[in-house]
Amino acid sequence: MEIKPDEITKILRERIEGLETESADLSEVGTVLSIGDGIARVHGLDNCMALEMLQLPHDVVGLALNLEQDNVGAVLFGNWEEIVEGDTVKRTGKLLEIPTGDALLGRLVDPLGRPLDDKGDVNTDQTRPAEFKAPGVVKRQPVEEPMQTGLKAIDSMIPIGRGQRELIIGDRQTGKSAIALDTIINNRDQDLICIYVAIGQRMSTVIQFMEVLEQHGAMDNTIIVAAPADEAAPIKFMAPYAGCAMGEHFLYDGKHALCIYDDLSKHAAAYREMSLLLRRPPGREAYPGDVFYLHSRLLERAVKLNDELGGGSLTALPVIETQAGDVSAYIPTNVISITDGQIFLESDLFHSGVRPAINVGISVSRVGGNAQTKAMKRVAGKLRLDLSQYRELEAFAQFGSELDPETQRSLARGERLVAALNQRERSPLSVADQVVSIFAGTGGYLDRIKAERVQSFLEDLITRMRAEHADLLARINDTGQLSDDDEEALGDAIKDMVDDFGPDFDEQGNPLEAGESDRVRSEQERARPARAAEEEAEEEEPEREEVPA
Ligand SMILES: Nc1ncnc2c1ncn2[C@@H]1O[C@H](COP(=O)(O)OP(=O)(O)O)[C@@H](O)[C@H]1O
Ligand SMILES: [Mg+2]
Numbered sequence: 434m435e436i437k438p439d440e441i442t443k444i445l446r447e448r449i450e451g452l453e454t455e456s457a458d459l460s461e462v463g464t465v466l467s468i469g470d471g472i473a474r475v476h477g478l479d480n481c482m483a484l485e486m487l488q489l490p491h492d493v494v495g496l497a498l499n500l501e502q503d504n505v506g507a508v509l510f511g512n513w514e515e516i517v518e519g520d521t522v523k524r525t526g527k528l529l530e531i532p533t534g535d536a537l538l539g540r541l542v543d544p545l546g547r548p549l550d551d552k553g554d555v556n557t558d559q560t561r562p563a564e565f566k567a568p569g570v571v572k573r574q575p576v577e578e579p580m581q582t583g584l585k586a587i588d589s590m591i592p593i594g595r596g597q598r599e600l601i602i603g604d605r606q607t608g609k610s611a612i613a614l615d616t617i618i619n620n621r622d623q624d625l626i627c628i629y630v631a632i633g634q635r636m637s638t639v640i641q642f643m644e645v646l647e648q649h650g651a652m653d654n655t656i657i658v659a660a661p662a663d664e665a666a667p668i669k670f671m672a673p674y675a676g677c678a679m680g681e682h683f684l685y686d687g688k689h690a691l692c693i694y695d696d697l698s699k700h701a702a703a704y705r706e707m708s709l710l711l712r713r714p715p716g717r718e719a720y721p722g723d724v725f726y727l728h729s730r731l732l733e734r735a736v737k738l739n740d741e742l743g744g745g746s747l748t749a750l751p752v753i754e755t756q757a758g759d760v761s762a763y764i765p766t767n768v769i770s771i772t773d774g775q776i777f778l779e780s781d782l783f784h785s786g787v788r789p790a791i792n793v794g795i796s797v798s799r800v801g802g803n804a805q806t807k808a809m810k811r812v813a814g815k816l817r818l819d820l821s822q823y824r825e826l827e828a829f830a831q832f833g834s835e836l837d838p839e840t841q842r843s844l845a846r847g848e849r850l851v852a853a854l855n856q857r858e859r860s861p862l863s864v865a866d867q868v869v870s871i872f873a874g875t876g877g878y879l880d881r882i883k884a885e886r887v888q889s890f891l892e893d894l895i896t897r898m899r900a901e902h903a904d905l906l907a908r909i910n911d912t913g914q915l916s917d918d919d920e921e922a923l924g925d926a927i928k929d930m931v932d933d934f935g936p937d938f939d940e941q942g943n944p945l946e947a948g949e950s951d952r953v954r955s956e957q958e959r960a961r962p963a964r965a966a967e968e969e970a971e972e973e974e975p976e977r978e979e980v981p982a
Pocket of ligand 2 (some may be wrong): 610
């Protein structure tokens with residue numbers, strides 16, 4: 434048969450002209466070059482974007498992380514063991530998106546939004562990008578609303594505002610997660626959506642966490658995102674971004690959300706693992722060079738939006754676990770410098786019975802002061818100073834030298850303030866309850882009670898206040914203010930309570946019953962005329978002579 438080039442060209446031209454580019458499936462397809470440890474190298478995806486989702490066989494999802502000259506390095510989610518060399522990889526043209534929406538409330542999900550609890554499917558078709566550029570300064574407004582943790586020690590001295598980033602840092606077993614849990618419980622009815630991101634924890638711990646929240650009725654406005662210890666590094670790496678995206682759904686809807694990342698040390702370790710497998714060059718402590726950017730771009734997404742954008746807020750409470758209290762390691766210093774302050778927990782304090790074990794001297798909140806309720810500000814103004822004075826004097830008093838009455842008074846006050854700030858876990862207090870407790874300490878009412886009895890005194894006090902002065906408590910809770918009249922009434926109520934409770938000391942600080950307090954007794958002894966003491970010494974001398982040499 435004779436071939437006529439003209440005819441062929443004509444046919445081809447007709448075909449091409451009739452092509453509808455929209456309906457044609459023009460996705461770019463590549464092939465897997467190598468696979469191992471959940472990381473694939475893919476050839477042929479020339480136009481692939483960073484953080485683009487890739488489609489692989491067996492429902493495996495890939496995330497393009499390394500864009501190199503002749504291949505793309507991707508981490509895989511799902512059954513990556515089934516992938517073999519030569520498998521086809523399809524571009525999706527979409528950046529990684531996370532399912533979001535109200536349907537997630539009350540659920541325990543993995544970082545891709547798939548349920549890990551037994552409550553069935555998550556029915557939502559809304560999604561948000563996992564990585565989202567943080568709003569600039571023009572879109573923000575100052576942090577001014579309190580985010581109450583319900584913990585006296587934090588709300589009085591290290592107040593946190595909605596939209597703030599406050600780091601919780603400390604060794605293992607110092608009560609970091611307990612603070613997170615109490616905060617969520619305290620906010621069950623405060624119009625604050627809580628998202629708890631558990632990274633690298635045991636699944637049993639996470640489930641226990643959820644059960645406690647359910648018991649306290651706090652799960653309805655909470656989402657738990659879990660990337661447990663046995664998950665692959667990419668899943669752990671994704672978890673905080675997923676939690677943040679779920680929070681942003683509420684943020685950009687004009688609501689208030691709180692994201693707790695527990696903890697970012699394990700997140701950094703997962704990123705290091707992933708980066709080394711992707712053959713990125715290791716830097717300090719073998720972390721890749723961009724580990725600072727990893728955390729800063731996450732925490733920068735915490736924001737208080739301006740009113741035109743709805744005035745929503747996203748508060749971030751990242752957690753960092755230190756080794757032997759070393760805050761100068763790489764990851765802790767990074768996150769300290771990114772956040773607006775830190776709550777520093779210490780093992781020594783924890784074991785000496787200070788719980789929550791907060792080191793007041795080095796814990797700060799750099800923006801939350803504006804968000805503290807007026808009532809709390811009024812009663813807690815001098816608290817921090819008194820406590821640091823106490824810690825200083827305490828160290829000094831250990832030398833056992835004679836202490837003047839003024840120093841003794843400061844020590845006694847400090848001891849009671851420390852006792853007053855102690856709080857059992859899972860029992861967060863309302864603003865008014867906290868104000869009452871703190872005022873009893875800073876107002877000097879607790880000075881007449883032995884430090885060991887302070888805790889039970891405060892419990893009785895709050896019970897009685899709720900019964901007899903409910904209106905006063907309600908006023909503090911509703912307005913956040915403590916008027917002069919209310920302060921006076923509160924003082925009188927506490928004084929009455931001291932009398933009924935049975936004080937250990939009189940108004941001058943003398944013990945009411947013998948042997949009540951060692952410190953006050955020694956003060957009394959010293960107050961006796963010096964002559965008497967000398968006589969006593971002389972009397973003792975002959976006895977000593979009788980001792981055989
Ligand atoms: N305020 C508290 N009072 C009493 N026990 C506490 C308090 N806070 C924490 N704990 C206990 O201390 C232990 C460690 O707490 P956890 O929050 O798990 O520490 P971390 O998260 O720092 O490892 C837990 O057994 C917890 O019950
Ligand atoms: Mg913990």
